[in-house]
Amino acid sequence: MIDETAAVALLRGFAGRVRDSALNHLRGLLAAGELDLLESELVTALALDRVPVLPGELEDTDGLVVGTDLPRYDFAAAEPEPADQAAVAGVFGIEDVRTIRKALRISASGATALVWVVELAAGSDVSRWRRYLPDLSAFPDSTCEIVAEGERLPPYQAAALAAGLVVFSAQPGR
Known part of the structure; x- marks a missing residue:
């Protein structure tokens, strides 16, 4: 399970890649201490929107787009x-x-x-x-x-x- 400090860093890394509304929801889960649900819903958001994930950014990247071409x-x-x-x-x-x-x-x-x-x-x-x-x-x-x-x-x-x-x-x- 991810801890709060790691969750903050992870969500900051996805700012501008994950839809703002999804990111706001994920931060709400963080604030509520729902870290397991946060991880699960982050992976779902990444998969649904085909958001690129950097190599090594997440432990399990099955079903996700892995790449280095990030929005600027x-x-x-x-x-x-x-x-x-x-x-x-x-x-x-x-x-x-x-x-x-x-x-x-x-x-x-x-x-x-x-x-x-x-x-x-x-x-x-x-x-x-x-x-x-x-x-x-x-x-x-x-x-x-x-x-x-x-x-x-x-x-x-x-x-x-x-x-x-x-x-x-x-x-x-x-």
């Missing part, structure tokens, strides 16, 4: 919108939240999607994803990445964090 994305700051403040209002009082950023993910084909990045204090438990989730009901086709200050991030999350428009900061001027 650029990120840019998303435009501010009136609904931004309502989206992040629910996390204002949570002590661990340092910043919330909104980035625009741009695929090679030009398709775009919003990626929210919630940055927590160093050492925070990023596996408890739902606790820090902004209300994204006004942004139904978006996804959210939860990261901690100072942690080493995969390229996808690092690029989204670097490019994102700061929508909320616990430290004014940041």
Whole structure:
């Protein structure tokens, strides 16, 4: 069975490859501690959508597409919108939240999607994803990445964090 730390790393690695809605669901399973179900449903999502899996990324790749041709994305700051403040209002009082950023993910084909990045204090438990989730009901086709200050991030999350428009900061001027 996979542990929470490995599950966080695994799901981060599939960001931008697995459909955002499936990734959001899988992160919900992580937050609920349903790690066996998370593994099973991840493999199902990968198989159904024929998502490429890197050699060595998963122990059992039977029935999955194994390859190295992964999607590439650029990120840019998303435009501010009136609904931004309502989206992040629910996390204002949570002590661990340092910043919330909104980035625009741009695929090679030009398709775009919003990626929210919630940055927590160093050492925070990023596996408890739902606790820090902004209300994204006004942004139904978006996804959210939860990261901690100072942690080493995969390229996808690092690029989204670097490019994102700061929508909320616990430290004014940041």
